[in-house]
Amino acid sequence: MRLELRHLRALRAIADAGSLSRAAAQAGVSQPALTAQLRRIEETLGGQIFRRGRGGITPTPFGQFVLTRARAALAIVDELLDGGDPGSGPARLGGYANPVLSGLLTRLFEIPGLAVTVQTEHSPRLLLDLLASRRLDAATLVDYPGHRLPSVPSIETRSVGVEPVFVAMSSRHPLSGRPEVGLADLAEADWVLSPPDGVGWPECFTAACREAGFTPRVPHLMVEVAMIRELVARRRALSPCRATFAADEDIAVLPIAGTPLWMRHLVAWRRDGPLARHGDLLVRLATRAHQEALDACPHYTAWLARQEPGPPADADPG
CATH class of the missing domain: 1.10.10.10 (Winged helix-like DNA-binding domain superfamily/Winged helix DNA-binding domain)
Structure with a gap:
């Protein structure tokens, strides 16, 4: 049988x-x-x-x-x-676990009469597919210069901000005291990367390393932030990270010289979904959540103070 x-x-x-x-x-x-x-x-x-x-x-x-x-x-x-709409049930929000999603959720939970459920996924492309197949009503997404998410007619997508990619290293690393670090200076390091996300990560990071003259050595692949922090703190690996990645007494977060890598944060929703009428509100709340997360990171504000006015040429200013 x-x-x-x-x-x-x-x-x-x-x-x-x-x-x-x-x-x-x-x-x-x-x-x-x-x-x-x-x-x-x-x-x-x-x-x-x-x-x-x-x-x-x-x-x-x-x-x-x-x-x-x-x-x-x-x-x-x-x-x-179980495709299709949830009927009169809660609106379904998806995203990758980051400060934009958590900050947006915190604000949505405070709106009277608006019920929301949340689903996290590692892949922005998967989240976009879940939106297109009507399994989500809205999502926070990311993409990268040269690796943009495709446009889907049934989905409205708005940029809410961009941020540079930094490097997390042990606070005992010889370069941790610098204001910034060049990728070429890290050519001999072991790296921990998150797996491919269907949009362009970690391909864009690998391309930036090759542009700097080396191919990164990557013995570790994982998405769990706690495990990544453990490897970094114990000097087992370096990790490219969001600018909002938290530094502490064991981990230093440094900008990359020349800022070769950026990521763009977006909010997307189905045009015929229950959150469509809240689209402008989603953008405002997500933008505020992103900016507050950046403002709370001293390594980001110090980097920003050193920059020339205006957005980077290869980034969408949102």
């Missing part, structure tokens, strides 16, 4: 009901039929999934293993099948 989604749903129903008779009644099938189906599933998987007792049935250790994966698989399938 080949395992199918209906078999996973049957296992979930039995586990949730705690009884074969109750699960059969809820599914509209006879108990003998459900029992026979369970027996075939157990034969296919090669182990007993449920143990029968006076109080009903409970999963065996092997059954716990199977059910955990069955629930995860069904959740993914149900999410894929």
